[in-house]
Amino acid sequence: MAEQSVPDIVIGRLPRYLQALERMRLEGITTTSSLELGQRLGISAAQIRKDLSHFGEFGKQGTGYSVEFLIEQLRAILNLNRMWDLALVGVGDLGSALARYQGFTNRGFRIVLAFDNDPQKIGKRIGHLVIEDSATIPERIRQTGVKIAMLTVPAAEAQKVTDCLVEAGIRAILNYAPIHLVVPPGIIVEHIDPILKLQHMTYYLD
Amino acid sequence: MAEQSVPDIVIGRLPRYLQALERMRLEGITTTSSLELGQRLGISAAQIRKDLSHFGEFGKQGTGYSVEFLIEQLRAILNLNRMWDLALVGVGDLGSALARYQGFTNRGFRIVLAFDNDPQKIGKRIGHLVIEDSATIPERIRQTGVKIAMLTVPAAEAQKVTDCLVEAGIRAILNYAPIHLVVPPGIIVEHIDPILKLQHMTYYLD
């Protein structure tokens, strides 16, 4: 099965498969099936088999999948067999929490740059990082070659900072600002806004 | 057009419409069209019109939509014409950041309860809240009648705490733990995991 343009929605599920499989490995499970994996994730077995079939044949009929092998395959597909450097832009409460978060490292990511435009914060330490002036974003991003940014600035600044990041060579942005970002084709944006999810849920409550 | 079972995916877009409209209002825009709104959100005009048509006829042909009126309609549909109380479970770095976050109030939410099981933290203040013992979740949730919880505990505890919350009467959970939660039918779970989104993006990078 060729890899020609796998639907994005399929790609989006692979990290969840990977997460569940790594949990299984932790529990000492060495072999699993599409059924078992699906039950853990609330996804149908057929869906999982179909998704995986876009990339190859990873299972054995009658047996299922080797947890270890499937983890390796998914990590390769998702380009996770390396450490990805992140830039953190905006060190308010949320940015600080992300900077201190311990969970990035063993899932393939580490923050190597932190920016803020508040003179009070510039030069201060946050974890092992030194907060740098947002004005230096262009040169520092270029120097370090970081490709992914996490954006935790106020909504009013988000688009301007985004333009700056893109100009500096950033290729993917995880946007925490409550605003839709406009970017050139080829730049990837994912949006995280907890309040949108809360407002989605309240529709069903009364 | 009747309101019989609107697709969930449609409901999920309404908060985004609302957000963009509130931004427009801030900018002094009083009238808009499905085209303009769509361009701001990266959504097609037809999609917006079709989505809104599930709930009524809110526009005027040739003119478009009154920003103010559409905001009111969306707020009513999403049950946002009231303040929703939230319980925060787990006051680590992320939980603390959420507790301090100023953006909830003017979008219809406020945190009224905070729990942790760390004796060091119980009794401490976080913003205007006092951190309470997780052991008291059942009685406190019942007393206060809070219906929505934000879960920011370690993955290992998440399912157990979830069972406790559901038992106590919580009807919706915003889950920050990197694990799929199993809940009874009728309980709403939304999942936020930034690393899943990062891993989604790295597929397209190299």
Place this chain on the structure above:
DNA sequence: CATTGTGAACGGGTTCACAGCA
């Protein structure tokens, strides 16, 4: 015999295109 991989059938969400109307 359990479970995969997959073509085919299905279903439902999105887009199209246009009548209707201010």
Place this chain on the structure above:
DNA sequence: TGCTGTGAACCCGTTCACAATG
């Protein structure tokens, strides 16, 4: 003329069902 609301057409992702196989 400009834009809405909507049935119909289209498209695409999910599910079904089964041949293949260790």
